[in-house]
Amino acid sequence: MAENSYDIAVVGGGPGGYVAAIRASQLGFKTAVVEREHLGGICLNWGCIPTKALLRVSEVNHILSELDKFGFTAKDVSFDVSKVVKYSRDTAKTLTQGVTHLLKKNKVDVIDGHGKLAGKGKVAVEKDGKKVADVQAKHIILATGARARALPNVEPDGKVIWTYKEAMVPKAMPKKLLVIGSGAIGMEFASFYSDMGVDVTVAEVVDRILPAEDEEISDFAKKSFEKKGMKIHTGAKVTGVKTNKNGATAKIETAKGKTEEIQVDNIVLAVGIVGNVENIGLDSTNIKVEKSHIVVDEWLRTGEPNVYAIGDLVGPPWLAHKASHEGVICVEKIAGLNDVHPLDTSRVPGCTYCRPQVASVGMTEKEAKEKGHKLKVGRFPYRGNGKALALGETEGMVKTIFDEKTGELLGAHMIGAEVTELIQGYAVAQTLETTETDLMHTIFPHPTLSEMMHESVLDAYGRAIHF
Structure with a gap:
């Protein structure tokens, strides 16, 4: 049985865990990741990435169904389900191999097995019911993620x-x-x-x-x-x-x-999902669990000294990029860096990759009103945008919400083609504390879908040009 000492041990190799480990190594910490199944976690293996590959396939199928609109004709178009699934699985496998390479490149040790807290500064690792390692660490980060919630009257059977x-x-x-x-x-x-x-x-x-x-x-x-x-x-x-x-x-x-x-x-x-809080050694600790999620402070610290938790394990929003950001915050705070800021979950962008796509950041109109803001709200439709017309994607809209008094961008909400690629513009604007004036003075390239973002801002103040 191996026994190893580290500065930081991360339990879970998903998008929160592996990012935390890489950042820790960059900062000079001797680091290990304990992972029982797949590096990359649910996101890379069974979530974010393979589902997007499937959605790309369905988008292609949709385009094929309306080829006549673009002047094409095709006959006897069909698909092979097994090849569709293979495309998705191969995409996931490629990225998982990439995570393995990144951890090796950054000199992070990967320990194969199920990790659980086993006393102060200690993680016991088991594989197939046998203990394979005792890991000693000055700091332990729990990143065990979450799993799908079941309904009491609808139990999954894997078949139907x-x-x-x-x-x-x-x-x-x-x-x-x-x-x-x-x-x-x-x-x-x-x-x-x-x-x-x-x-x-x-x-x-x-x-x-x-x-x-x-x-x-x-x-x-x-x-x-x-x-x-x-x-x-x-x-x-x-x-x-x-x-x-x-x-x-x-x-x-x-x-x-x-x-x-x-x-x-x-x-x-x-x-919905529930946190993976079982069988990770919480029972004999001061770590508090509420509604299946570990309670942490703004620096991701649990009630147990030098034990932290990040990602889906600590609650919503249940998003890979939120988990990764928390991993970086957690490690940089441990390192004592001066420019670390607690995560503001209201500024975490959310994306849904259905057709049409949906993306948002910040407050909804209802939330902003409930918080007492007087609002300026702008909208711009896809059908008024030249690039959207050229793409044949005229269904959608961009909505922006500002504080009437200060011009603060309170929220942005979008639906339509490629909005998941556009929302980062508003996320950056919020981080920079951009006002409506800054956005109005920004030059957006033409012809692009991003012009709708500009027009929506202008519309909030009665200045829209193209609608």
């Missing part, structure tokens, strides 16, 4: 009722699919399968889809998906599911109190 993992590797395309939950994960799967020709129904317990987004954007998205043929039930509960030889029968209690029964081939559960 899927979690995100099974939904990413179908052996055949279902003809009918029920997606339970309409957050980012749910709507990405709904969008993928719909664009691949599947009859998709979405059931959401709250009164709108994408409930974390601005209400105007949620409404726009719902109308867009319904126009594409998706059936969406909001304010609805799935009260029971029975699997059978043909798939599953689901009972949906609608917002009007009526119960509908639908027969589907498969069901995807996308009802």
Whole structure:
């Protein structure tokens, strides 16, 4: 059994853990990562990256379905499900290998196994039920991530009722699919399968889809998906599911109190996540857990001295880039750097890669009003943008929210083609504490989709040029 001493030991090699480890090594700390399964975590292996590969495939399928619009004709176009899945898995594998290379390049030791706290400054590592290493560390960072939440009356079986993992590797395309939950994960799967020709129904317990987004954007998205043929039930509960030889029968209690029964081939559960707090040695510590997530302060410190937690393990927003940023903050604070700032979660951009894409940063209009701001709100539609017209992507809008008195950019919300690539502009603007005047004086290149960002700002102050 190996015994090793380190300055920093990270338990979990996902986008929070491996980034924290690399930054720690850059700062001169002797560092190790303990990972039980796949470097890159859920994000690279079963989340962010492979799902985007699938969504790219469905986007291609959608484009093929409307070739006539661009002057093309194609006959007998078809797809091979196994090759679609292989493309997604190969994409994930390439990036996972890249993480392995980065850790090696930065001289971070990788210890294969399940790590758990085992006393002050100690992590015990097990593999296949046997202890393989005792790791001593001055500082321990927990980055064990989270997993899909289950419903008490809908238990995934891996065959008919899927979690995100099974939904990413179908052996055949279902003809009918029920997606339970309409957050980012749910709507990405709904969008993928719909664009691949599947009859998709979405059931959401709250009164709108994408409930974390601005209400105007949620409404726009719902109308867009319904126009594409998706059936969406909001304010609805799935009260029971029975699997059978043909798939599953689901009972949906609608917002009007009526119960509908639908027969589907498969069901995807996308009802949130819970933190991986079990079996990591928390019991004999002062670490506090609330609603399946570890409680930390602004510097990611737990209640146990020199033990920290980052990423999905500590709560929302459950995003890879938030986890990575927390990893850097945590390590730089340990190193005593002077220019470290606590994470402001309101400035973490969120992206949903459905079609149309959705992206946002900052407050929604409702949140801004509830906090007492008097607002200036601007909007600009995709149909008024030359680049969008040239791309054949005229569905969408950009919305910006400013404080009337100070000109502070409080929030930005977008729906449409490539908005996940555009939102960083507003994220940078918020970090720089940019006002409406700064944005108005910025020259945006033409013809680009980014011009809509400029026009939306101008519209908030009655100065839009092209609409």
